[in-house]
Amino acid sequence: MASPKRRLQGLVAATITPMTEHGEINFSVIGQYVDYLVEEQGVKNIFVNGTTGEGLSLSISERCRVAEEWVTRGRNKLDQIVIHVGALSLKESQELAQHAAKIGADGIAVIAPFFLKPWNKDILVNFLKEVAAAAPALPFYYYHIPALTGVKIRAEELLDGIQEKIPTFQGLKFSDTDLLDFGQCVDQNRQRQFAFLFGVDEQLLSALVMGATGAVGSTYNYLGKKTNQMLEAFERKDFSSALNYQKKSFLKIPTSSKLNDRKITGWNKV
Numbered sequence: 001m002a003s004p005k006r007r008l009q010g011l012v013a014a015t016i017t018p019m020t021e022h023g024e025i026n027f028s029v030i031g032q033y034v035d036y037l038v039e040e041q042g043v044k045n046i047f048v049n050g051t052t053g054e055g056l057s058l059s060i061s062e063r064c065r066v067a068e069e070w071v072t073r074g075r076n077k078l079d080q081i082v083i084h085v086g087a088l089s090l091k092e093s094q095e096l097a098q099h100a101a102k103i104g105a106d107g108i109a110v111i112a113p114f115f116l117k118p119w120n121k122d123i124l125v126n127f128l129k130e131v132a133a134a135a136p137a138l139p140f141y142y143y144h145i146p147a148l149t150g151v152k153i154r155a156e157e158l159l160d161g162i163q164e165k166i167p168t169f170q171g172l173k174f175s176d177t178d179l180l181d182f183g184q185c186v187d188q189n190r191q192r193q194f195a196f197l198f199g200v201d202e203q204l205l206s207a208l209v210m211g212a213t214g215a216v217g218s219t220y221n222y223l224g225k226k227t228n229q230m231l232e233a234f235e236r237k238d239f240s241s242a243l244n245y246q247k248k249s250f251l252k253i254p255t256s257s258k259l260n261d262r263k264i265t266g267w268n269k270v
């Protein structure tokens, strides 16, 4: 069974994919990006080719090359590198999973297929299981993001019995505002040492209260240092300072109405 070096916890930056002005991937800045995260933001875990990295808008070969560059540049500097390998095609997803294992990533994550959608838990788990089986030595994370996939199967239902089906299952990346569902996932699986990574940065403090063990998000690229201060305040039970940090970070994040103006799907729209 896959066992991570240690449980993935703390902040995980969902990396953007740097582009040149001609729409080509700008591999040349990834080394500097790693240094910036580690040295300026105090963030040593990354999530590559996810929503923020626009993995689903890249070709398979681009996704492989991006993953490779992050793993090469992050070696001996970053703690854990998780590669998102979700795709509509099971074969492509398996190919990406195998590639992640080959290049030495620390884990893989997969979203639910979002065009011809799984209509129940078993169908979704079977899809995830086939992808996970393509990289049997890598920790596997389910990436729950119902507002974007349209797959509304509750994470708590999905997690029930998942390790029997997917032995490499190590955790959940939960990008949804349903804190009841999140809290139930944590409560029912606490003894299994899974990672519960929250993905709505604006609500991280509430998710910590519900038992989040870490967070994956776009804002940790530039608010990592501040958010680490919030995690420390929470740890020492200084809730008033923690709340202040969380409130300050709201101001840096576009509100859903601004997002809607920019024709980007906001959380409240779906």
Ligand SMILES: CC(=O)N[C@@H]([C@@H](O)[C@H](O)[C@H](O)CO)[C@@H](O)CC(=O)C(=O)O
Pocket: 014, 015, 047, 049, 050, 051, 052, 053, 175, 199, 200, 201, 202, 216, 217, 218, 219, 253
């Ligand atoms: C829809 C979306 O992009 N959500 C972000 C959040 O970090 C989000 O940008 C943040 O909460 C600001 O709204 C993450 O959950 C996505 C993520 O981690 C990823 O890039 O895979």
